[in-house]
Amino acid sequence: MxxxxxxxxxxxxxxxxxxxxxxxxxxxxxxxxxxxxxxxxxxxxxxxxxxxxxxxxxxxxxxxxxxxxxxxxxxxxxxxxxxxxxHMWPQDPAARGFARSITAEMHSGFAALRNDCTMNLRHCYQGFSPSDAVLTDIARIEKIWSEARSRWGKSGPWLFGEYSIADAFYAPLATRLLTYRLPMSALAKEYVETTINDASFKEWRIGGLAENYVQPGYDMDLQTTPWPNA
Ligand SMILES: N[C@@H](CCC(=O)N[C@@H](CS)C(=O)NCC(=O)O)C(=O)O
Missing domain, CATH: 3.40.30.10 (Glutaredoxin)
Known part of the structure; x- marks a missing residue:
């Protein structure tokens, strides 16, 4: 296989x-x-x-x-x-239902955040001003993460405790919060840190830096600060 x-x-x-x-x-x-x-x-x-x-x-x-x-x-x-x-989806049926829902919501949603803040694993910017639409997306993401973590997240650091498909789908949104220094609750900050400190994510990012290529139109003309765990 x-x-x-x-x-x-x-x-x-x-x-x-x-x-x-x-x-x-x-x-x-x-x-x-x-x-x-x-x-x-x-x-x-x-x-x-x-x-x-x-x-x-x-x-x-x-x-x-x-x-x-x-x-x-x-x-x-x-x-x-x-x-x-x-067990790529959570085992518990209620958790699995919520995981599928929020994964599908991510797949089809959060257009403002995705359009205005393209994923960029090279930089953490200073001085980015999010639009109201981006802030609305962030508020919804915060609500989703908080519900998943408080109801099903006791057994580990991921949305449903153990890693699931939902975490893979939200990983690039977590990095966007970091890259564009967007407002974050303590819970969101913790989840962003879990995401970027994960060994697989680090491996991916190092691979990206090694590609050493700036895709035209993706970088912003803003001051940067170092990526936190590089
Ligand atoms: N809905 C698709 C979206 C895939 C997508 O937009 N991929 C982008 C890269 S992030 C792409 O291939 N872009 C190349 C292009 O637009 O030519 C999915 O879930 O995989």
């Missing part, structure tokens, strides 16, 4: 990070191929993954032949279905 995973720039591609974390945090072996977004190589890479336009995408062999799955939510559900022993 060998998987291939196609990703984009580790520093900037939030969906690639989510897709990769699904494998890394569940210890599912995977061969990763990557290409710089918006380059001809990126389009070429995706020809082996069904010829879609976006990352992440995965490919694996099944009894009926080669299977290609694109879109992070579809990848998450595919892996959870194929690896039930990994």
């Amino acid at each position: 060998t998987y291939s995973l196609a990703i984009g720039d580790r520093t900037y591609s939030s969906w690639s990070l989510r897709g990769w974390l699904l494998f890394a945090k569940s210890d599912i072996p995977v061969d990763v191929v990557s290409a710089r977004m918006y380059s001809p190589e990126f389009i070429d890479m995706l020809k082996d993954f069904g010829g879609g336009r976006l990352v992440p995408a995965i490919r694996f062999d099944a009894s009926g032949g080669s299977v290609i799955v694109s879109d992070t939510l579809a990848i998450a559900e595919t892996l959870a279905e194929r690896h039930p022993d990994k």
Whole structure:
């Protein structure tokens, strides 16, 4: 059961990070191929993954032949279905229902935060002014994290105690709070720290820094402070 995973720039591609974390945090072996977004190589890479336009995408062999799955939510559900022993969703039905809901909400929502504050693992900025729409997104994220942690988070530091698909989906939102120095409650700060101190996340970020590439249009002309745990 060998998987291939196609990703984009580790520093900037939030969906690639989510897709990769699904494998890394569940210890599912995977061969990763990557290409710089918006380059001809990126389009070429995706020809082996069904010829879609976006990352992440995965490919694996099944009894009926080669299977290609694109879109992070579809990848998450595919892996959870194929690896039930990994408990990628919480075991408790109420927790699982909430985890699925907030994962889907993230997948289709938080447009202001995602558009105004693109993921950027190179920088922590000073002086970014969030719009009201961004603040509204943050308030909702705070509510989600607080509910998950207070109801199901007693057994560990993640949203549902143990790591789940929901944590992979919220990881790039956690880094955005840090990168743009957005307002955070104590609970959110703790969860952001859990996210960025995780060994798999650190491995990903180091890989991104090693790519040593500034994607045009992604950096802001603002003062920066050092990334906290670098
Ligand atoms: N809904 C998709 C979104 C994927 C997506 O937007 N990926 C971006 C990278 S973060 C991409 O491939 N961008 C390349 C492009 O727009 O050409 C998912 O869940 O995977």
